[in-house]
Amino acid sequence: MLKTAIKTKAYATNGANEPLIPFEIERRAPRADDVLIDIKYCGVCHSDIHNTRDEWGGALYPMVPGHEIVGIVTEVGSAVTRFKPGDRVGVGCMVDTCKECSACNQGLEQYCQKQVVLTYSSLELDGVTRTYGGYSRQITVRDRFVVKIPDSLPLEKAAPLLCAGITTYSPLRHWQAGPGKSVAVVGLGGLGHVAVRLAVAMGAKVTVVSRSLNKKADAAAMGAVDYIATSVDEDRARAQEAFDLIINTVSSSADMDSYLGMLKLNGTMVLVGAPPEPLSVNPFGLLMRRRALAGSTIGGMPETQEMLDFCGEHGITAEVEVIKMQDINQAYERLLKADVRYRFVIDMASL
Numbered sequence: 001m002l003k004t005a006i007k008t009k010a011y012a013t014n015g016a017n018e019p020l021i022p023f024e025i026e027r028r029a030p031r032a033d034d035v036l037i038d039i040k041y042c043g044v045c046h047s048d049i050h051n052t053r054d055e056w057g058g059a060l061y062p063m064v065p066g067h068e069i070v071g072i073v074t075e076v077g078s079a080v081t082r083f084k085p086g087d088r089v090g091v092g093c094m095v096d097t098c099k100e101c102s103a104c105n106q107g108l109e110q111y112c113q114k115q116v117v118l119t120y121s122s123l124e125l126d127g128v129t130r131t132y133g134g135y136s137r138q139i140t141v142r143d144r145f146v147v148k149i150p151d152s153l154p155l156e157k158a159a160p161l162l163c164a165g166i167t168t169y170s171p172l173r174h175w176q177a178g179p180g181k182s183v184a185v186v187g188l189g190g191l192g193h194v195a196v197r198l199a200v201a202m203g204a205k206v207t208v209v210s211r212s213l214n215k216k217a218d219a220a221a222m223g224a225v226d227y228i229a230t231s232v233d234e235d236r237a238r239a240q241e242a243f244d245l246i247i248n249t250v251s252s253s254a255d256m257d258s259y260l261g262m263l264k265l266n267g268t269m270v271l272v273g274a275p276p277e278p279l280s281v282n283p284f285g286l287l288m289r290r291r292a293l294a295g296s297t298i299g300g301m302p303e304t305q306e307m308l309d310f311c312g313e314h315g316i317t318a319e320v321e322v323i324k325m326q327d328i329n330q331a332y333e334r335l336l337k338a339d340v341r342y343r344f345v346i347d348m349a350s351l
């Protein structure tokens with residue numbers, strides 16, 4: 001007998017200039033390798049704003065955003081062995097890939113050469129079925145794209161790790177943040193504040209680069225040993241050629257050259273922030289110090305589980321402001337003004 005689809009409540013937007021409003025969607029009944037999850041919390045990523053407003057192009061409406069999903073397993077398909085009902089689990093930015101290309105075979109599913117099925121505003125591998133994200137009560141996900149949340153981490157504070165956590169953990173590992181390395185995190189927002197905690201736990205000497213002095217005390221409490229306010233002349237001077245690695249989380253195309261000038265000889269700046277517009281870079285800022293400008297996106301499934309386990313061991317979570325689903329439109333306005341310390345997380349019980 002064919003199982004019927006599951007109707008579930010959600011919030012969606014119908015266009016780039018439209019607010020998020022109540023909406024009903026259907027989730028598929030679990031297939032053999034699927035996990036059905038009762039969503040408890042969903043983080044609000046700046047990407048949700050870029051996407052709902054179609055700033056990157058390609059938006060599919062109606063759109064149910066949300067890719068920092070945590071919840072409890074309620075049902076598993078017959079072939080699922082890693083999960084059982086009652087497990088605390090998470091889902092991040094992707095829900096499927098080809099699973100057979102060289103990237104997928106290395107556990108780098110985020111760089112799948114054929115198709116990354118994003119958690120929302122995307123099409124499933126069938127090329128027809130739309131994906132809807134975590135601003136909803138339930139989700140059905142292929143087990144490979146589900147991770148376990150360590151018992152020691154409260155669910156609402158763990159939710160942002162599913163995107164903000166892995167997006168910063170992956171480049172910190174790839175570019176070997178650790179003892180003896182000076183790492184700067186540019187932008188103390190959702191991604192940035194988790195990046196600081198991760199890099200500190202990896203043993204790096206961490207500096208926060210922010211626009212104003214407002215977040216200085218918070219940065220120190222998170223373990224940063226120095227703080228550069230780019231609005232302060234002496235701070236900017238002190239930051240010249242100071243860092244081996246910069247993780248740049250800025251969501252708009254701010255002055256790349258001034259950040260590149262903060263790199264030492266052979267230093268690397270990794271862009272994880274995804275401004276919609278092209279960046280301008282003075283080539284001499286790169287070539288005169290053999291600097292590198294790089295990019296990185298989320299992380300693969302093995303690394304996402306590794307990151308969560310690392311956070312469990314080190315007690316790393318996000319600073320969150322829990323909101324009701326009904327408050328999402330105001331939350332977007334506040335996020336655009338960097339008026340959140342440091343991640344909004346939606347309590348799905350409010351939906």
Ligand code: NAP
Nearest residue numbers: 046047187188189190191210211251254272273274297298
């Ligand atoms: P967020 O919470 O808004 O944080 C961004 C921070 O950047 C702000 O808090 C602010 O920090 C700084 N900032 C904002 N506008 C700026 C400007 N004009 N000049 C200089 N600094 C500015 O956003 P988020 O959720 O962390 O996301 C950040 C970016 O990463 C977004 O573009 C998002 O789409 C992208 N992202 C990429 C990936 C990926 O896979 N690569 C994954 C997730 C998110 P201060 O107040 O400290 O200055």
Ligand code: ZN
Nearest residue numbers: 045047163164
């Ligand atoms: Zn995100």
